Amino acid sequence: MRKKSAARFAEREVHGVDDRGEAERVVIWIERLPGALWAVGRAVNPQYRRSDEARRDDYVFQGYELVDALEAANAALEDDVRVSEQDGTDAKVRPFLREELLRPLERWFFGR
Numbered sequence: 001m002r003k004k005s006a007a008r009f010a011e012r013e014v015h016g017v018d019d020r021g022e023a024e025r026v027v028i029w030i031e032r033l034p035g036a037l038w039a040v041g042r043a044v045n046p047q048y049r050r051s052d053e054a055r056r057d058d059y060v061f062q063g064y065e066l067v068d069a070l071e072a073a074n075a076a077l078e079d080d081v082r083v084s085e086q087d088g089t090d091a092k093v094r095p096f097l098r099e100e101l102l103r104p105l106e107r108w109f110f111g112r
Helices: 066-086 098-110
Strands: 008-017 023-033 037-044 059-063
Touching: 008 066, 008 098, 023 066, 023 098, 037 066, 059 066, 066 098
Parallel strands: none
Antiparallel strands: 008 023, 023 037, 037 059
16 A cells, blocks of 8 residues: 555565566555454555555455464465566565564554
């Protein structure tokens, strides 16, 4: 997505090629939704969308446990990196870590 929401805590991009051999950008993110839900989103080529807002079908996980969100985000990331590497793209992307989410969570929760 082009515009980061205040509730988006971490984001990764995987660059590769689509089925037609054209450049493809996959964005995977972890965010906090109302109701204390963690959500993992995945969008392909979001730069071509009319809106910066995530679509309902972009979400690959929603739940209350951070560890589950991390697992879902890293699984999606690993899948996209593997496909990108099989297509011949050097897709080295660092995994999502719990520690990187704690600081934005505190800032979001406590307003500091």
